[in-house]
Amino acid sequence: MARSPCCEKQHTNKGAWSKEEDERLIKYIKSHGEGCWRSLPKAAGLARCGKSCRLRWINYLRPDLKRGNFTREEDELIIRLHNEVGNKWSQIAQQLKGRTDNEIKNYWNTHIKRKLYGRGVDPSTHKPLKPTTAAAGASAATSSTTTASAVASPTNLINKPALIPVVPTSSGSSVSHKSLNMKSVFPLFSFNGGLNEKLVVTDFGCGGLEKKLVVTDSGCGGVEDSFSNTSSGVTLEETPYPHQINLELSLAPPFQQPQLLSSQGVCFCNQALGLRGNQPCCCINTRAIDAASAPAPPPATTATGNDFCRFFGAGFINF
DNA sequence: AATAACCTCAACCGCTATGAG
DNA sequence: ACTCATAGCGGTTGAGGTTAT
Numbered sequence: 001m002a003r004s005p006c007c008e009k010q011h012t013n014k015g016a017w018s019k020e021e022d023e024r025l026i027k028y029i030k031s032h033g034e035g036c037w038r039s040l041p042k043a044a045g046l047a048r049c050g051k052s053c054r055l056r057w058i059n060y061l062r063p064d065l066k067r068g069n070f071t072r073e074e075d076e077l078i079i080r081l082h083n084e085v086g087n088k089w090s091q092i093a094q095q096l097k098g099r100t101d102n103e104i105k106n107y108w109n110t111h112i113k114r115k116l117y118g119r120g121v122d123p124s125t126h127k128p129l130k131p132t133t134a135a136a137g138a139s140a141a142t143s144s145t146t147t148a149s150a151v152a153s154p155t156n157l158i159n160k161p162a163l164i165p166v167v168p169t170s171s172g173s174s175v176s177h178k179s180l181n182m183k184s185v186f187p188l189f190s191f192n193g194g195l196n197e198k199l200v201v202t203d204f205g206c207g208g209l210e211k212k213l214v215v216t217d218s219g220c221g222g223v224e225d226s227f228s229n230t231s232s233g234v235t236l237e238e239t240p241y242p243h244q245i246n247l248e249l250s251l252a253p254p255f256q257q258p259q260l261l262s263s264q265g266v267c268f269c270n271q272a273l274g275l276r277g278n279q280p281c282c283c284i285n286t287r288a289i290d291a292a293s294a295p296a297p298p299p300a301t302t303a304t305g306n307d308f309c310r311f312f313g314a315g316f317i318n319f
Numbered sequence: 320a321a322t323a324a325c326c327t328c329a330a331c332c333g334c335t336a337t338g339a340g
Numbered sequence: 341a342c343t344c345a346t347a348g349c350g351g352t353t354g355a356g357g358t359t360a361t
Contacts (some may be wrong), residue, residue, distance in 0.1 A: 016329075016355080038346065054347075055330065090349060105350070106328050 066098025083126040
């Protein structure tokens with residue numbers, strides 16, 4: 001005897017659920033409870049397959065579902081559990097009250113993977129990414145310019161350094177700007193706030209101070225940055241940053257007088273890039289800056305992780 | 320303003336596990 | 341021991357929203 005289909009495929013709706021369908025399903029389950037998904041659609045007066053009803057209830061309509069963004073604690077728990085059990089989303093979901101396996105799976109694929117790449121960790125193995133050669137990083141400075149959108153994929157960033165051009169928009173002025181989306185510019189970074197904030201990258205046009213920002217990823221998980229001179233100006237090379245740029249934190253502190261971090265630059269932040277408490281962070285200057293106060297181009301020597309802070313703090317990027 | 324490109328996540332599909340008969 | 345219905349899981353898709361050009 002041939003097996004009958006799990007549900008009546010004919011005369012069933014597919015796709016997004018309507019408000020009315022949701023209400024019918026909620027009303028039915030509230031009065032009859034969960035279970036027997038096969039017979040539920042007919043009993044509830046829904047033109048849906050039982051499987052679809054179950055999924056809708058479990059992933060969306062259940063009253064005990066937690067809504068809103070994942071917390072930092074949840075992030076870390078998911079990463080730890082994934083390290084232990086792998087893609088067993090239902091097992092992971094059992095440890096996170098109010099979260100569904102589907103939700104965690106989606107969140108993993110869209111956010112946490114990126115976060116782990118940013119830490120220099122392979123999300124599937126939870127081991128450090130294989131380092132690429134220094135030569136690859138060096139070639140970044142001379143490779144052709146690409147658009148910011150080209151760096152959206154962590155894989156792209158690792159395999160192919162991307163250049164983010166600063167396009168002058170104010171002709172005749174010594175200062176030019178370009179708005180960039182944070183995530184487009186720094187796809188490997190995790191942003192705890194201000195995801196939709198625009199960055200204004202400023203080219204002061206004062207002797208090749210800043211022509212483009214080079215973001216490379218050598219996959220070694222280090223914190224070392226370096227500035228280097230190119231024929232077109234100064235570039236900032238960034239090896240994979242284990243840091244998160246925490247806008248919520250970075251915008252909070254009162255900015256102090258410019259602080260000399262080294263002979264190479266100036267920082268307006270009251271705290272250097274690195275750890276704030278136990279959390280890696282980067283201070284981002286919210287002050288406007290005029291061309292006159294822009295620092296001189298740094299020499300082409302290896303600098304510290306604070307360069308990144310200086311890069312922001314020096315006013316290249318303002319909100 | 321129009322269009323393309325990109326991102327997110329709800330929903331689907333196909334498979335496996337489980338348990339009743 | 342076997343068959344079959346059902347529940348549940350994980351991978352994938354695509355609609356709709358957002359951002360970039």
